[in-house]
Amino acid sequence: xxxxxxxxxxxxxxxxxxxxxYRRFGKPDGVPLVFNQxxxxxxxxxxxxxxxxxxxxxxxILFNNAGVSSSSGEVPASFEQMAANxxxxxxxxxxxxVDVLGFSIGGFVAQEITLQAPDLVRRLVLVGTGPRSxxxxxxxxxEAQEIFGATYDEPDxxxxxxxxxxxxxxxxxxxxxxxxxxxxxxxxxxxxxxxVAPAQIEAISKWGAPREKPFEYLKSIxxxxxxxxxxxDVIIYSVNSFILQQHLPSAQLILxxxxxxxxxxxxPALFVADxxxxxxxxxxxxxQKDTDxx
Amino acid sequence: xxxxxxxxxxxxxxxxxxxxxYRRFGKPDGVPLVFNQxxxxxxxxxxxxxxxxxxxxxxxILFNNAGVSSSSGEVPASFEQMAANxxxxxxxxxxxxVDVLGFSIGGFVAQEITLQAPDLVRRLVLVGTGPRSxxxxxxxxxEAQEIFGATYDEPDxxxxxxxxxxxxxxxxxxxxxxxxxxxxxxxxxxxxxxxVAPAQIEAISKWGAPREKPFEYLKSIxxxxxxxxxxxDVIIYSVNSFILQQHLPSAQLILxxxxxxxxxxxxPALFVADxxxxxxxxxxxxxQKDTDxx
Numbered sequence: 001x002x003x004x005x006x007x008x009x010x011x012x013x014x015x016x017x018x019x020x021x022y023r024r025f026g027k028p029d030g031v032p033l034v035f036n037q038x039x040x041x042x043x044x045x046x047x048x049x050x051x052x053x054x055x056x057x058x059x060x061i062l063f064n065n066a067g068v069s070s071s072s073g074e075v076p077a078s079f080e081q082m083a084a085n086x087x088x089x090x091x092x093x094x095x096x097x098v099d100v101l102g103f104s105i106g107g108f109v110a111q112e113i114t115l116q117a118p119d120l121v122r123r124l125v126l127v128g129t130g131p132r133s134x135x136x137x138x139x140x141x142x143e144a145q146e147i148f149g150a151t152y153d154e155p156d157x158x159x160x161x162x163x164x165x166x167x168x169x170x171x172x173x174x175x176x177x178x179x180x181x182x183x184x185x186x187x188x189x190x191x192x193x194x195x196v197a198p199a200q201i202e203a204i205s206k207w208g209a210p211r212e213k214p215f216e217y218l219k220s221i222x223x224x225x226x227x228x229x230x231x232x233d234v235i236i237y238s239v240n241s242f243i244l245q246q247h248l249p250s251a252q253l254i255l256x257x258x259x260x261x262x263x264x265x266x267x268p269a270l271f272v273a274d275x276x277x278x279x280x281x282x283x284x285x286x287x288q289k290d291t292d293x294x
Numbered sequence: 295x296x297x298x299x300x301x302x303x304x305x306x307x308x309x310x311x312x313x314x315x316y317r318r319f320g321k322p323d324g325v326p327l328v329f330n331q332x333x334x335x336x337x338x339x340x341x342x343x344x345x346x347x348x349x350x351x352x353x354x355i356l357f358n359n360a361g362v363s364s365s366s367g368e369v370p371a372s373f374e375q376m377a378a379n380x381x382x383x384x385x386x387x388x389x390x391x392v393d394v395l396g397f398s399i400g401g402f403v404a405q406e407i408t409l410q411a412p413d414l415v416r417r418l419v420l421v422g423t424g425p426r427s428x429x430x431x432x433x434x435x436x437e438a439q440e441i442f443g444a445t446y447d448e449p450d451x452x453x454x455x456x457x458x459x460x461x462x463x464x465x466x467x468x469x470x471x472x473x474x475x476x477x478x479x480x481x482x483x484x485x486x487x488x489x490v491a492p493a494q495i496e497a498i499s500k501w502g503a504p505r506e507k508p509f510e511y512l513k514s515i516x517x518x519x520x521x522x523x524x525x526x527d528v529i530i531y532s533v534n535s536f537i538l539q540q541h542l543p544s545a546q547l548i549l550x551x552x553x554x555x556x557x558x559x560x561x562p563a564l565f566v567a568d569x570x571x572x573x574x575x576x577x578x579x580x581x582q583k584d585t586d587x588x
Contacts, residue, residue: 224551231539231547242536245525245549253525255539255547257518257579267579277567285551285561 004055005048006184008062010070015092016085021070021189022063022093026055031122033099033279034061034090036106036113038128039204040197042069042189047265048180053272057280061098063089065109068196069189075199079105079207083112090120099279101125104236104261105200108132108207114221123284124225125275128233128261130240131215131247137208140201143234156182163262165232170258170266177265218247224284225251226275230259230266250285252278298349299342300478302356304364309386310379315364315483316357316387320349325416327393327573328355328384330400330407332422333498334491336363336483341559342474347566351574355392357383359403362490363483369493373399373501377406384414393573395419398530398555399494402426402501408515417578418519419569422527422555424534425541426501427508433499437528450476457556459526464552467560512541518578519545520569524553524560544579546572 003009003025010021023043024032033054037045043062051060066085067075076082086109090098100121102110107129114121130137140148147161156178164174225248229241238255245253254274256263264271278284297303297319304315317337318326327348331339337356345354360379361369370376380403384392394415396404401423408415424431434442441455450472458468519542523535532549539547548568550557558565572578 231545238540239536242533242549245551246532248551250551251525252551253547253549255536257539257542257544257546273571 005046005051010043010187010189013089013092016066016088018066018071018073018085018088020063020066020085020089020092022061022089024059024061025051026058026060028059030058031097031099031279032059032061032095033101033125034063034086036065036086036100036102036109037062037068038104038106039200040192041106042192044184044189045181047177047268048183049177049268050264050272053268054275057276058099061093064189065089067199069192075196075203077199077202077206079108079112079203080116082109082203083116086113087117087120090117096120097122099123099125101127101275102129103127103264104129105204105207108203111218111221114223115217118220118222121223123279124221124223125278126225126227126241126244127264128229128236128241129227129244130236131218131244132207133209133211133214134236134240134243136237137204137240138210139205139208141234141237147235159262162235163260163265165230165258165260167258170260173266174262177262215243215247218244219249221248222250224278226278226284227251227253228264228271228274229255230261230263231255231257232259233261233263235261252285299340299345304337304481304483307383307386310360310382312360312365312367312379312382314357314360314383314386316355316383318353318355319345320352320354322353324352325391325393325573326353326355326389327395327419328357328380330359330380330394330396330403331356331362332398332400333494334486335400336486338478338483339475341471341562342477343471343562344558344566347562348569351570352393355387358483359383361493363486369490369497371493371496371500373402373406373497374410376403376497377410380407381411381414384411390414391416393417393419395421395569396423397421397558398423399498399501402497405512405515408517409511412514412516415517417573418515418517419522419572420519420535420538421522421558422524422530422535423521423538424530425509425512425538427503427505428530428534428537430531431498431502431534432504433502434495435528435531441529453556456529457554457559459524459552459554461552464554464560468556471556471559509537509541512538513543515542516544518572520572520578521545521547522558522565522568523549524555524557525549525551526553527555527557529555546579
């Protein structure tokens with residue numbers, strides 16, 4: 001049986017003292033793509049249009065990091081530690097090489113995974129995310145505070161504000177997204193417990209805090225990277241995607257129009273095509289030598 | 295006979311008192327794509343990998359604007375006037391609707407064409423360019439002054455500095471580009487005369503001059519736009535492509551890695567694929583309503 005986002009069973013693997021919940025599906029050849037999720041999100045917060053779309057050409061691995069939903073343990077209060085857990089998880093699956101996708105704070109984890117285990121990571125997809133000490137990243141943005149602090153008729157409607165702009169077209173795309181991400185009817189992940197958000201927020205404040213030469217570390221990420229965001233991201237400002245592209249040695253930037261934090265859910269077909277092309281390219285981009293900088 | 299970049303004859307059409315030189319080739323269905331050239335460039339400065347690549351799916355029209363090379367008349371000292379000439383040229387060909395591509399100062403012309411004749415333009419491709427009063431655009435950038443002021447063993451080697459970074463990979467791509475753009479052996483355009491550069495520089499200084507609310511005009515450009523540049527453009531800084539994307543109502547941004555002003559010549563296959571997908575999309579992106587802004 002070929003599994004999909006809807007049918008893939010939740011499996012478990014033990015590593016670093018944590019029982020990690022994960023799901024694997026898609027074409028089992030080649031380098032698998034490991035997804036790192038956003039603030040308070042579980043495996044069920046991914047859009048099947050994106051995961052199943054990417055799974056037609058590669059194996060896709062969703063997981064909950066330590067302390068999140070169906071995984072055991074505690075959420076550590078730093079992205080370095082979350083990445084150490086993620087690396088343990090990937091190694092526990094016996095995978096020698098993976099592609100890593102990170103969305104929002106999952107993009108912080110993805111960067112730290114690459115720094116900690118450069119030989120484990122082939123290519124990097126950074127979606128709706130930013131660098132350490134990026135613009136407006138020392139705290140939640142005012143827009144994020146308002147959006148996460150508000151109450152909604154239906155809890156899912158939070159994501160219409162987080163991931164989509166106020167435009168009619170974007171909101172319509174958001175309602176389609178909400179239908180898709182509720183499609184998996186059985187064996188859904190439990191919502192995260194009350195300890196997750198505070199630990200993640202503490203980690204965010206450390207990651208975003210101002211520091212000297214904040215973007216220097218990006219030079220150490222030699223993997224080809226694709227940086228994607230909406231042009232109107234109010235959760236992690238879009239300029240942070242530009243900063244990532246400018247400081248990573250070999251990165252392409254794509255900003256989609258009229259889209260907020262979840263641009264990949266607004267344009268899932270476009271996003272799947274862009275990511276697939278990037279991951280499938282024989283040589284996606286040339287890496288510069290250190291001596292080569294113009 | 296199916297013509298290509300190499301074989302397309304130079305034709306002429308009279309409009310606005312000017313005898314415009316142009317070349318048409320490619321698949322003659324659908325909406326043609328009109329190319330607007332960079333500083334002191336002629337029809338022969340386009341890369342056949344790009345023009346022939348795009349011509350497999352659409353008709354491509356190259357031309358020299360007034361006063362440039364094989365076209366008669368004088369180069370006007372403003373982009374508004376250059377655009378008025380370009381609009382006359384397009385209408386003289388009897389074309390009711392075109393897609394417009396502009397590279398560098400050709401991107402300024404492309405924006406002005408769209409403002410002056412919005413019904414004539416279906417979609418817009420802005421490459422290695424920027425908005426009015428963009429960053430570092432009040433004069434030539436220091437890098438541009440050095441590069442255009444230097445002397446070269448072979449005159450063509452100027453373009454290795456303008457269009458490519460100093461990295462080994464980028465320079466190697468540059469040498470391949472120079473071979474390609476010399477492939478057309480017969481009926482090449484004459485180089486521009488000595489009046490072209492001063493008039494274009496005067497126009498550049500007006501376009502780039504600081505002004506109040508410089509980017510407001512971009513809201514009037516309602517066409518779907520694709521903004522493309524190298525991540526390390528030293529001629530028109532890459533941040534200007536970001537500014538274009540942020541202020542155009544419906545624009546996608548792509549920045550390629552390790553590439554300078556001529557990123558489309560460094561990655562011609564990637565560029566052709568990106569532009570083709572954008573121009574062929576049934577609905578490339580939703581346009582926001584004025585009341586929709588997030």
